[in-house]
Amino acid sequence: MGFLMINNLNVSIDKKxxxxxxxxxxxxxxxxxxxxxxxxxIVFEEKFSNHILVSVSTRFIRDWIVSRYLDQILxxxxxxxxxxxRIEFKIENKIDGINKDIQQNTNxxxxxxxxxxxxxxxxxxxxxxxxxxxxxxxxLAFEAAKKVSEKISHYNPFYLYAGVGMGKTHLxxxxxxxxxxxxxxxxxxxxxxxxxxVKAIKSNEMVKFKDNFRNTDVLIIDDxxxxxxxxxxxxxxxxxxxxxxxxxxxxxxxxDRPPNKLIKIQERIKSRFSGGLVVxxxxxxxxxxxxxxxxxxxxxxxxxxxxLKLSEEILKFISSEIRNSIRELVGALNRVAxxxxxxxxxxxxxxxxxxxxxxxxxxxxNITIDNIQTLVCKYFKISKNEMLSSRRSRxxxxxxxxxxxxxxxxxxxxxPEIGREFSNRDHTTVIHSVKTIEKLKSDNNEISTGISYxxxxxxxxxxxxx
Numbered sequence: 315m316g317f318l319m320i321n322n323l324n325v326s327i328d329k330k331x332x333x334x335x336x337x338x339x340x341x342x343x344x345x346x347x348x349x350x351x352x353x354x355x356i357v358f359e360e361k362f363s364n365h366i367l368v369s370v371s372t373r374f375i376r377d378w379i380v381s382r383y384l385d386q387i388l389x390x391x392x393x394x395x396x397x398x399x400r401i402e403f404k405i406e407n408k409i410d411g412i413n414k415d416i417q418q419n420t421n422x423x424x425x426x427x428x429x430x431x432x433x434x435x436x437x438x439x440x441x442x443x444x445x446x447x448x449x450x451x452x453x454l455a456f457e458a459a460k461k462v463s464e465k466i467s468h469y470n471p472f473y474l475y476a477g478v479g480m481g482k483t484h485l486x487x488x489x490x491x492x493x494x495x496x497x498x499x500x501x502x503x504x505x506x507x508x509x510x511x512v513k514a515i516k517s518n519e520m521v522k523f524k525d526n527f528r529n530t531d532v533l534i535i536d537d538x539x540x541x542x543x544x545x546x547x548x549x550x551x552x553x554x555x556x557x558x559x560x561x562x563x564x565x566x567x568x569x570d571r572p573p574n575k576l577i578k579i580q581e582r583i584k585s586r587f588s589g590g591l592v593v594x595x596x597x598x599x600x601x602x603x604x605x606x607x608x609x610x611x612x613x614x615x616x617x618x619x620x621x622l623k624l625s626e627e628i629l630k631f632i633s634s635e636i637r638n639s640i641r642e643l644v645g646a647l648n649r650v651a652x653x654x655x656x657x658x659x660x661x662x663x664x665x666x667x668x669x670x671x672x673x674x675x676x677x678x679x680n681i682t683i684d685n686i687q688t689l690v691c692k693y694f695k696i697s698k699n700e701m702l703s704s705r706r707s708r709x710x711x712x713x714x715x716x717x718x719x720x721x722x723x724x725x726x727x728x729x730p731e732i733g734r735e736f737s738n739r740d741h742t743t744v745i746h747s748v749k750t751i752e753k754l755k756s757d758n759n760e761i762s763t764g765i766s767y768x769x770x771x772x773x774x775x776x777x778x779x780x
Contacts, residue, residue: 331366331395333358339390344383347656352379353387357406364399366391369406373438374617376403378648437494437501441487447609449602452481452595459485462591463492466532466564469591471555475569476595479641482568485595486534489566497531504541511547524550528557534566538587542578552583565590603633603643610647620658622651628666635674646670664766671773681772683721683735689771690717693764702737716765718744719751724772 341349355375359367370376379387384401391398443463448456455474462472472489476482490501502510507527514523527533533554535541541551558565569576572594573587598606607629615621628650636643649669653661661669691698694713701714714736721732722744729741736743755762 331361335394336390339393340387343386343390348383351655353383355379356387359404361395361398364397365402366398367402367404369404371406373405373440376405437490437499438487439491441484442491443488446481446484446488447602447606449599449605451598451602455481455485455593455595458591458593459489462564462566463489466493466497467559467562470559471565471567471587471590473567473569473573473587473590473592474595475572475592477570477597477639479639480595480598481640482595483536486536486566486568490532490534493532493564498529499532499534500527500530501534501536503536504538507535507551508541508544508547511550515546524554527554530558530563532564532566533558536568537570538567539569539571539576542576545580548580548583552580552586555583555586559586597638598640598643600633603636603640604629606640606643607633607647610644614647614651618655620655622654623660624650625660625663628661628663631663631666632670635670642673646673662766664770667773668766668769674773681724683717683725683727683732686720686724686772687717687735689768690720693768693771704737715747715750716768718747719765720768720772722748724769 337349337354340353344353352375355370356379357369359369361367370379380403388398388401391401443456443460446452446456455476458469458472459474462469474482474485486501490499493499510523510526514520541548555565567587573584573592576584576587611622611624611629632643632646632650636646650661650666653665653669667674687698687701690713691701694709694716696710696713700710701717703710718732718736721727721735722729725732727735729744732744733739733741751761751765755765
């Protein structure tokens with residue numbers, strides 16, 4: 315979903331739309347803590363025929379809300395007005411009591427798609443060369459991007475490719491930020507380019523479309539792999555591309571694969587892409603991943619009053635386990651940071667493993683109730699027959715409750731299914747066991763440590779250490 319700037323064409327405003335009702339629903343649905351921390355920051359701006367426009371103060375807050383709560387927020391809105399099918403965001407930076415929309419054009423150096431349903435600019439002032447973290451895997455791409463920003467059309471086109479979440483968009487944005495100081499820059503995604511092309515055809519505005527994209531000094535298109543199919547659109551792009559190259563404008567492209575691997579894109583277009591400077595970003599090495607984590611921790615500590623103090627052991631563990639995507643690496647850190655804020659303490663290593671278990675190299679198909687029972691019995695030095703018996707001796711009840719708790723926590727089995735695995739016990743017994751262990755964990759440090767230890771053994775299959 316894009317985050318779009320909207321003009322005032324074809325808009326019908328419903329003044330009866332009650333944002334306060336929606337806010338109350340969000341508070342009820344998410345709880346007071348999440349609402350106060352995030353959702354309260356959403357400011358309602360305007361209602362249109364089938365969508366609403368809201369604003370938040372920073373890009374970080376917008377991205378956090380969108381990645382975690384957007385579907386539920388839209389569901390709450392639909393309870394009030396079923397016609398609303400999407401939410402559009404803008405970033406409002408309030409300085410000295412004055413709203414300054416950092417997505418609006420203030421210096422005429424960034425071009426917009428004028429007089430259309432969408433006015434859209436992807437340039438983010440928070441993604442510059444200065445805050446791009448460099449390592450061996452991305453150093454060549456970084457240096458090439460800086461060269462392009464110093465002398466346009468020398469490397470033309472500049473084609474940057476890498477997997478998802480590796481920093482391509484950051485580098486494209488950094489180039490745009492640098493060049494917009496004295497050049498006219500157009501920065502758009504391939505999907506948005508396609509959208510504008512189709513809209514221009516339908517509204518008979520192809521002349522305006524061509525002017526918008528050909529009268530620019532720098533054209534930056536992100537995720538060019540999505541510009542596939544649609545021969546007419548590719549034809550127009552090819553001519554736009556040639557027009558810009560011929561007049562000395564800079565064309566900058568990013569993709570998730572090299573030019574020759576692009577699918578459903580004309581061979582002559584792929585050939586033109588290959589004729590410029592083609593550079594890739596490789597998978598980040600461990601030192602770079604660790605450096606990124608430390609930098610992001612510093613950024614979070616600037617953003618929040620509650621300081622996040624993660625040990626070197628935890629940072630090294632996360633950077634060792636999350637290898638393929640910088641975006642996923644930062645997402646893992648955000649999870650740990652959220653845990654720390656919610657529980658007002660830093661998690662230990664075993665808890666980090668639980669928090670991130672779906673991101674780590676864990677084969678969950680091998681986590682069965684039978685395995686959990688076996689490991690718990692070894693830990694408490696009892697037999698499985700004793701655990702599953704009807705006896706209620708204290709030395710048997712506690713291990714049984716622990717095994718039930720771990721079965722509920724680490725598997726997707728329902729309460730009745732878990733009960734059946736423990737000699738057909740009732741689901742109410744399962745509920746009681748889970749509540750008992752949860753209370754003991756908060757009151758008894760020895761129990762809490764034992765639970766964390768067992769979780770680690772179950773998740774990482776280290777039976778020989780028990």
